[in-house]
Amino acid sequence: MHIREVLVRWYKSFNYDYELKFAPTSKKKNWQVTEDGWLPHVRVDLERDITAVVGANESGKSHLLDAIHIVLSGEDHSRRDFCRYSTLFSVEKDKRLHPEVGAVFALSSEEQTQLTALQIPLQNNGDLLMLRPSEGVVQVLNANEERVQLNPAQAAKLQALLPKAHKLQTQVDLPDSVPLAALAGSTPVPYERNKRFELLNFLSGVKGLELLQERVAGLFSLLEAARRSSQDESDRELVAQQRQLGQDLLTKLAGIDRSSFVDLMDAIAEEREGLVNALIQQMNQSIARHLNISRWWSQDEDFALRVSPREHELVFTIRDRTGTDYSFSERSRGLTYFLSYFVQLWSHDRPAVPEVLLMDEPDAYLSAVGQQDLLRILEHYAHPDDSERRDQVVYVTHSPFLINRNAGHRVRVVDKGSGDEGTRLVSDATRNHYEPLRTSLGAFVAETAFIGGDNLFVEGISDQVLISGMNGRLRLAGAPPSRTLDLNEVTLVPGGSNMPYMLYLARGRDQFKPACAVLLDSDNAGQEARRQIKKGGAKGRPTVPDDLILMLADAVPGAVAEPRVVIEEPEDLVPLVLAGIAARRYAKNLLGLSEEEADVLTNEAILAGVTSDKPSLWDAIESAFQAAFDTGIGKAGFAKELIAYLGEHANDEVAPEGVDVLDTNFAALIATLSETLATARETEIARRRDRRVEQLIAEFIDAYPDGCIRDRALVALRRIEAATDDTEVGDVIRAGLATIRRDHELTAEPLKRITDYPLFRTELQTLPLLPRLRDQGRMEIGDIDDADGRADALTPSGVPAAVTEIEPADVIDGSKSPKPAVSEVAERKDEFESGDSAEEVEANPLAHEVAE
Template sequence: MRIRKVLVRWYKSFNYDYELKFAPSSKKKDWQVTGDGWLPHITVSLEHDITAVVGANESGKSHLLDAIHIVLSGEEHSRSDFCRYSTLFSVEKDKRLYPEVGAQFALSDIERSELATLKIPLYKNDDLLLLRPEAGVVQVLNTDEKRVLLSGAQAVALQALLPKAHKLQTQVDLPDSVSLASLAGIEPVPSGRKNRIDLLRFLAGVSGLEALREQASTLFALIDLAPTTTEDETVQALAAKQQKLGQDLLTKIARIDRSAFADLYNAIAEEREGLVNALIQKMNDSIARHLNVSRWWSQDEDFALRISPREHELVFTIRDRTGTDYSFSERSRGLTYFLSYFVQLWSHERPSVPEVLLMDEPDAYLSATGQQDLLRILEYYAHPDNTDRTDQVVYVTHSPFLINRNSGHRVRVVDKGTGDEGTRLVADVTQNHYEPLRTSLGAFVAETAFIGGDNLFVEGISDQVLLSGMNTRLRLAGAAPSATLDLNQVTLVPGGSNMPYMLYLARGRDQFKPACAVLLDSDGAGQEARRQILKGGAKGRPTVAKELIVMLGEAVPDAVTEPGVVVEEPEDLVPLPLAGIAARRYATHLLGLSVDESTALTDEAILACISPETPSLWDAIETAFRSAFDTGIGKAGFAKELIAYLGEHANDQVQPREVKVIDANFAALIAKLSTTLTTARENEAARRRDRRVEQLITEFFEAHPDGCIQDQALVVLRRIEAAADDTEIGDIIRAGLATIKRDHKLGENPLTRIAAFSVFRTELERLPLLPRLKDQGRIDLDDITNSENQADALAPTGTPAAVDTADADEAPLSQAADEDSEEETEVDADGAPLSPADEDSEEETADEVAE
């Protein structure tokens, strides 16, 4: 059983659906008629898995969560929550009403059978439509759309079958420490650590029993911890929730038995330090084994949560990539709240019936990356890997980073109307990414909802619409993630005629450059843009490598098209029947023509405009459209109408041939773009790694130009190893480091100077060359790990085994790094330093392209 729709009327900021009531095509429902006439419920549909509710401040989005909780639980249903600006809000006798909430539930065959046994009628489509008109009253709609009041026994039985609402506590973070006595099941010490210290200091200052009697009031004030004000009670309640979270982490997630905490408590009291250390080590091992936060917290893959013992508490500490331990108070609050959400979700025991997880603004304390990590957790919660169970998630947010751009259909935008309109649902929000979503998130912030770390430059807005729409369609149809674009990571940037300059600005001259790829039409303008890009960077160098420029016609050589059409732009991948439908929809929506009038544009007329001289389908559409309606057609509007039509018919049981053709054509194109972006991302990661290694080496020899002791050499080797990533190239660098360490016997005598320092310098400076030499087949991994071969391969210049340093591909990297530090350094397509030989080679390549 899952919720299809939520129905809300008169609840807090929700009044009733004004737009539906006054729409000319609306049909009055008798079951929604009141003493004030027909007042339809505000209806919000929910996805079967995840729904994101977006709205401005005070728009009522949090009230929707509360309404869902009332529908599912029947609890907290109060007259005091009746909408204040409703005409039915009253204080008079027999006129006071409850807010009405309800929901339409999709049922399985087994659930329908169970309801039939209980003699609970179903709605006309075999769903369950449940209403709660007042506290303790449950009604359902039958097939005739009549309200049926359930008996007490029926209501109780139905309640057991309904999904359970689970509210995540988004305002509760993990505590800095957890009471060890509480974990052990022992009566806790009645004070925090600071209070205990104050108490001990007080007692130490008391000279005798008589003095203690005189200061008894002070003593009892230190011992008495009962809250004295409402604020104190609030603090105590929050502290209790935090302590429970900490206990759940250790007992439910880490699976540590409470008896182990009792043993630890006694070992600390008895000062048995060896046993204390052994128990803590095993507890930390259990946390690391079962918690596995590093899978979800992408900001530090070496992150580890640990505990440290104190006299009466276990203190949570965080160990990061530096190997240093920090307390929670020394790290950002975002991490502690992320851990809080993680612990709440993983320690929660899901009921046997389906569940609806409710989250109110979980983004409040999380960074943009942390919110993306939370999105992945919610996805897993809704679709866990280890079970076929699926639950629903509904969350409200202000943040653009908690919107999954791969699933725009999940977004629901609510807005508060003027006067007594109250909260309303904004229809078709995903058909326009900027309004009203942009208004709800903020005019400037909202646009970051469509900005990612990788960039795909396209020629125009219509390409944005087509690619994003078809990408979403393919993902919903079950296409592999690797063959589609992750729109949470990838930005589609319309470059237009300024493409080369925008690429230059995007790549810039900064040390860290975003990964960029380009999609160009295969027409004359696209070819010219390609030439400009390859000549348009700094000093006439390409801003992106040739392999990262995708020409549309080359990307889909097997595309199925209309006879005579040559694939040069994305519109050429659209089958003629769909192109005609989109163009006619454009005419009705933009020009205001009737459906009959739009038929003046026929598919035959479009086909007749295709010729060997004009093989473009878009040109044919444009010519035929102008001939039929005496005006032009815009690409962006055409693309939007095409995607809208496909979306409206996405659930049709039988898909016509042209729909399968467009899916196949764009699947091939998007798969190629995905592969190209992966290459761009990998190239940029490699460039950053190489640059980091080169900088470390350069800095070391600037500080130690003539020699160093072994300990100093070991320090730089460890820093280089930390900079090498977990890839095959990183393995090669680590192998080279191990060989250098072994050959020079580093570590045997830390304070002894390196004897063959010039050899050590040459080997270390050429370390970044090893991956390139391996790719060229000049050496293999066995050569690198063999000390004699390594010595030959990396012999100093001038020896028989030396690599020809006149070859730019094998120039000493330290020299390149030194040159790169100067302002006028030449760079290649990936931003790496160029030697003179590379510059000549690049100029020849660019000149050949221009010719």
């Protein structure tokens, strides 16, 4: 059983559906008639998995969560929450009403059978429509849409079958510490640590009974201050909730037995430091093993949550990528709130029946990246990897970063009308590419290169609309994530005529550059834009390599087009029948034409405009539209009408004509875009890694230009090894480090100077080039021959690996050019940068060795 739709009337900011009441096509429902006439409920449909409710301040979005909680639990249903601006709000006898809330529930066949056995009426389609008109009263609608009140026994049995509401406490963060006594199941020490310290300091200065008698007033003053501090905490309930979270983390999530905390308390009291350290070490291992927080907290893959012992508390600490431990108070509060949400979700015992998770503005304390991490947790909660269970999630937010841009259908925008209109649902929230969603958020959700980690530059807004709309459609249809775009990670940037400059802004100035790819039309304008991009970077070098610039025709091999149409722009991928529908919808919505008037624009008229001289479908659409209506048509509007039409027919059993071809064409395009962006991302990761390695090497050479002891060199090699990632390229660099470490005997006699320092420096400078030389077949990775008595160099995986020596002038079979000397490569590698043109690389043989 899950909620299909929520019904709200007269609850807080919700009055009634003002727009529905006065719409000329509305049909009055007798079960919604009151003494003031027909007052329909505000109806908000919920997704089967996740629904995001967005609205401006005071729009009533949080009230919707409260209404859902009342529907499911029957609790907190009070007259005091009756809408104040309703005409039915009264203080007179027998005229005081309760807010009315309800829901439509989708049922399984088994649940339908159960309710039928209880003689609980259902609607004609098998759904259950339940209402709570007043406290303790439950009504349902029968097949004739008549209210039927359930008796107490029926209501109790129905309540047991309903989904359970679970409201996440978004204003409660994890505590800095948890009393050990509470964890051990005994009474905690009553005073805070700083007050205990003051008392001990006071008593340490008291020697003898007489002095104590003289200072007894001061002692009682300290005790009273400590007691007041304990009682006057800003929110005692909040502190209790925080401590409970800390206990749940350690006992429920980490699985630590309470007897372990008893042993720890005794070990601390008895000053058995060895046992204390052993217990704490095991507790930290249990936390790491069971929580696996690094899977969800993407801002630091080496993040670890730990505990440290104090006299009467366990203190939570955080170890980051630097290997340093910090207390919660030394880190941002966003992390502690994220951990709080994590603990609440994972320690919560889900009921046997389905559940509805309610969250009120969980974005308040989280950064943009933290909100994206929370989105992944919510996705897992609704669709767990290890269970067939499916629960619902409903959350309200102000933040654009807590909206899954791959799933615009999940967004519900609520708005408060003027006067007695009350809160209403905006029905077309995402039809106009997230308008009026942007307005409701209070800020323009900019589509720029500076939000997303990966960026796809397209020529115009129409490309942005088509790609995002079709991408969402393909994802809903079950396309693999690897062949679609994750719009939470990828930003579609309409560059237009400013494409070269936009790319320069995105990639031309900073040390760390975002991954970028470009999609251009295959027409003359697109070819000219490609030439400009190739010349538009710093020092005349392109801002993105040629393989990351896609021409549309090359990106969709095998795409199906209309007769005589040559595929050059995204509109050419649209079948004629759908293009005609979108153009006519544009005419009706923009020009206010009737169906008959819009039908003047025929598909035949559009197709007649496609000739061998003008093979563009879009040009034909423009020409036919101008001839039919004496005005032009915009690409963006055309694209939005096409996506809107597809959305209206998304649930049709038989897809409209042309849809299969459209899906196939755009599936091919989007798969190519996804692969290209993956290449861009991997290239950027490799560039950053190489740059980091080069920086570490340069720092070491600057610090020790003429020589150093082996121990300092060994430390430098460890830093370089730590900067490499767990890839084949990283394996090559680590193998090179192992060879250098072995050949120069860095692990023996650490205070001795390196014997052949010039060779060591040259080999160190050559390290970043080893992966490229390996790819070119100029270097081999394999077992070291122990015939010369040298030990194997082991990679971190334990596989023996070594780098064959590169001779200064090694000629193979007399048919290939000599290999460049290692020293020559090291000295001249800075002459070549990523972005050298193909002509430059071809003209200089050495560039083949080092150019990126």
